[in-house]
Amino acid sequence: MKQDLEAFHARLAAHDDQAINPSRNPSLEQLIDSGRRNLLKGSLTLAALGFMGGGLAACRGSLAASPLLGFQGVAVQQAEDFDQVLVPEGYRARPFFSWGDAVLPDAPAWRPDARDDWQAQLGQAGDNHDGMHFFPFPEAPDSHGLLVINHEYVNPTLHPNGMTLSDGRRPLEEVKKEQAAHGASVIEVRKDADGQWQRVMPSRYNRRISGFTPMRISGPLAGHEAMKTVADPSGREVLGTFNNCSSGFTPWGTYLICEENWHNYFVNHDQADFARRVSHKRYGLANEGMSKLYGWETADARFDATPDASQPHGGYVNEPHRFGWVVELDPFDPDSQPVKRTAFGRYCRECSVLSQGEDGRMAFYSGDDTKGEYIYKFVPSGRFDAANPRASRDLLDEGTLYVARFGAEGRGRWLPLVHGQGGLTAENGFASQAEVLLNARAAADLLGATPMDRPEWVAVHPTTREVYVTLTNNDGRGTRQPANEANRRPANLHGHIIRWNEEGADPTATEFSWEFFLLAGEPEGAKTATGEAVPANLIGTINGDLFSSPDGLAFDGAGRLWIETDYEDRDPAMQAMGCNQLLCADPQSREVRRFLVGPRGCEITGITWSPDYRALWINIQHPSLSYPASDGSTRPRSTTVLITKDDGGVIGT
Ligand code: FEO
Ligand code: CA
Ligand code: CA
Numbered sequence: 029m030k031q032d033l034e035a036f037h038a039r040l041a042a043h044d045d046q047a048i049n050p051s052r053n054p055s056l057e058q059l060i061d062s063g064r065r066n067l068l069k070g071s072l073t074l075a076a077l078g079f080m081g082g083g084l085a086a087c088r089g090s091l092a093a094s095p096l097l098g099f100q101g102v103a104v105q106q107a108e109d110f111d112q113v114l115v116p117e118g119y120r121a122r123p124f125f126s127w128g129d130a131v132l133p134d135a136p137a138w139r140p141d142a143r144d145d146w147q148a149q150l151g152q153a154g155d156n157h158d159g160m161h162f163f164p165f166p167e168a169p170d171s172h173g174l175l176v177i178n179h180e181y182v183n184p185t186l187h188p189n190g191m192t193l194s195d196g197r198r199p200l201e202e203v204k205k206e207q208a209a210h211g212a213s214v215i216e217v218r219k220d221a222d223g224q225w226q227r228v229m230p231s232r233y234n235r236r237i238s239g240f241t242p243m244r245i246s247g248p249l250a251g252h253e254a255m256k257t258v259a260d261p262s263g264r265e266v267l268g269t270f271n272n273c274s275s276g277f278t279p280w281g282t283y284l285i286c287e288e289n290w291h292n293y294f295v296n297h298d299q300a301d302f303a304r305r306v307s308h309k310r311y312g313l314a315n316e317g318m319s320k321l322y323g324w325e326t327a328d329a330r331f332d333a334t335p336d337a338s339q340p341h342g343g344y345v346n347e348p349h350r351f352g353w354v355v356e357l358d359p360f361d362p363d364s365q366p367v368k369r370t371a372f373g374r375y376c377r378e379c380s381v382l383s384q385g386e387d388g389r390m391a392f393y394s395g396d397d398t399k400g401e402y403i404y405k406f407v408p409s410g411r412f413d414a415a416n417p418r419a420s421r422d423l424l425d426e427g428t429l430y431v432a433r434f435g436a437e438g439r440g441r442w443l444p445l446v447h448g449q450g451g452l453t454a455e456n457g458f459a460s461q462a463e464v465l466l467n468a469r470a471a472a473d474l475l476g477a478t479p480m481d482r483p484e485w486v487a488v489h490p491t492t493r494e495v496y497v498t499l500t501n502n503d504g505r506g507t508r509q510p511a512n513e514a515n516r517r518p519a520n521l522h523g524h525i526i527r528w529n530e531e532g533a534d535p536t537a538t539e540f541s542w543e544f545f546l547l548a549g550e551p552e553g554a555k556t557a558t559g560e561a562v563p564a565n566l567i568g569t570i571n572g573d574l575f576s577s578p579d580g581l582a583f584d585g586a587g588r589l590w591i592e593t594d595y596e597d598r599d600p601a602m603q604a605m606g607c608n609q610l611l612c613a614d615p616q617s618r619e620v621r622r623f624l625v626g627p628r629g630c631e632i633t634g635i636t637w638s639p640d641y642r643a644l645w646i647n648i649q650h651p652s653l654s655y656p657a658s659d660g661s662t663r664p665r666s667t668t669v670l671i672t673k674d675d676g677g678v679i680g681t
Contacts, residue, residue: 049399079302100117128144161277200328249349249370279412353365372465402480582635
């Protein structure tokens, strides 16, 4: 079981992380002035990074304890068999919602041998819990709410014998169970008489969104030729959502499911067609053998995107166009149909994170998590009116999509992806705004956006609106995309965090000032397990506890920055880091303290609080040991974990 999971995740990492971007957008050499260039010739020294990063080196020395970080940090956990969730003294963590737990009233109890069929899975929690958000009921916000949790993808542990092939095909029953285990769960939660958070069962709000859930397509691509398939000649309704990674929420109480590595589910076998079809090739679809991870197309024709001239709309050649969007879900209306909002543009979207100005104008920030891809923001044309929240129903259908260009001297610019501007014209392959959005990556290439080291989550400071983004890592930037101003380390295995301020703290501004918040990695002078010096590209600037590959990122109400990690914890380069972690940082002093360590093999992801910040939920995704059972034999299960303080206090204080 353990080997299965490890092999699967190695395969998954190899596919998710492939660089696809063919552009040669500005490199460091082109951006920096000649005086600074001399500093960077040869290897990138820490001194150079500190100088360029606006005083990072200077602040590493300040060790005064941050008033924001009130807990005793926990130690790195390096044991191969570490199978717990470790939290600071005075805190407790308890498994709250695991893969297979009943969501719908008629769902059967989870079978530890994984023999639940696909219909059972449709009523149970999906796999690989990821982004999530707590929506309070207004009449009791701190004790009653809906928790919405993404189910990103599936593990081989979903089936009794892993993912199988029979005569070169995936069994349809397995494929359907995998499709049923994707999507999201809505679960009602409430404090009991003892003040303990519990799930409410049954609940009229409980809901499973899956790969089968009909969704409306709205915005500029609704009904467009490029969205029509043999099964949906209207181009207005699609079944399901896949690879639901991180998420977002709106001020009017809806949840935003983000579709990340959806390209892994499709294949186009027509080599000539693939070579010229930007909407497939620029997004890294498979074009030979099976689709990259699951082989669903061998059992379900919807995932074979090879053009078929004998069928209306070419069969399913357009099906991959119907993924890569933001899905808006109203958790309070269990009968509502989720809506795919195409004005947000199509890419491998990690998240969609709100920043709201005084006047109700908004921006939603997103990373495109692939090596060398971009950071975007979507600015709706309208404003949020708190006095009339229902008027916000279709606010996400009109607006401007921008992509970030990080320039020299800590300045940056948002470049609009608007048809007719900046070369986004028919002559350059963009016949309309719909096509700009459909091929947002190619449009961003043309505008000269800055290729990043795999942008993951974005977080916005609750009072200053300063924006932070995790660049998780990039070991394969290669020669086509050399280091640039905002991504400076060669073989950047540990990743970094950048932050910026929009001009005038206005979410809709088109210019910003940016700097490095930290480079993850080991401290200066660190030695490997065999006593050699750790190479320069693996040395970081962390003021505090060690970590690699920042991924999940969120602010609490007091302005503590919570950082979740996702690295291969058995990779020798991660030896010093131990198992994956949740850390807490003070944005002013930049002090970082480790709050939690998860079981071996897991990624820590998803983070949300009750409005009083006294309950914290995080996700343990794909643990490789038998978490949460910790009995050495039960199948490991992705699990939402509830963290509370023994004295009932605010988490982190
Ligand atoms: Fe699904 Fe980028 O993590
Ligand atoms: Ca992630
Ligand atoms: Ca990640």
